Amino acid sequence: MILDKIIMAGPSDDDNDTSVVVETKPKTKRPPLYKVMLLNDDYTPMEFVVAVLERFFNMTHAEAFEIMLTVHKKGVAVVGVFSHEIAETKVAQVMDFARQHQHPLQCTMEKE
Ligand code: TYC
Numbered sequence: 001m002i003l004d005k006i007i008m009a010g011p012s013d014d015d016n017d018t019s020v021v022v023e024t025k026p027k028t029k030r031p032p033l034y035k036v037m038l039l040n041d042d043y044t045p046m047e048f049v050v051a052v053l054e055r056f057f058n059m060t061h062a063e064a065f066e067i068m069l070t071v072h073k074k075g076v077a078v079v080g081v082f083s084h085e086i087a088e089t090k091v092a093q094v095m096d097f098a099r100q101h102q103h104p105l106q107c108t109m110e111k112e
Helices: 044-059 061-074 084-100
Strands: 002-008 020-026 034-039 076-082 106-111
Touching: 034 044, 034 061, 034 084, 044 061, 044 076, 044 084, 061 076, 076 084, 084 106
Parallel strands: none
Antiparallel strands: 002 020, 034 076, 034 106
């Protein structure tokens, strides 16, 4: 915690000063975080989604398979939480990779 000492001096600085210690919040704000989500569809092969999660989200095969099944059953799942810039990069990488393979897989981001 930062302590700011404010000296309230009288007009003539005649040694009747009043000192007030004011506590101020440190104003270092953490950057906002963004959830990256994968959406289900009826056409993207399960193994392709698993490969995406392994390649771009550094998951093991078992982790990737589990998250893929969650998306398949529930329609959507958070696959990672990142800074705005990293989240944007992940979304672009997934969307490019899906487009290259002509799969309709959708990846989006949303502020946490
Ligand atoms: N529902 C797809 C299928 O049955 C699999 C799938 C899972 C697709 C997750 C997209 O994000 C997804 N082939």
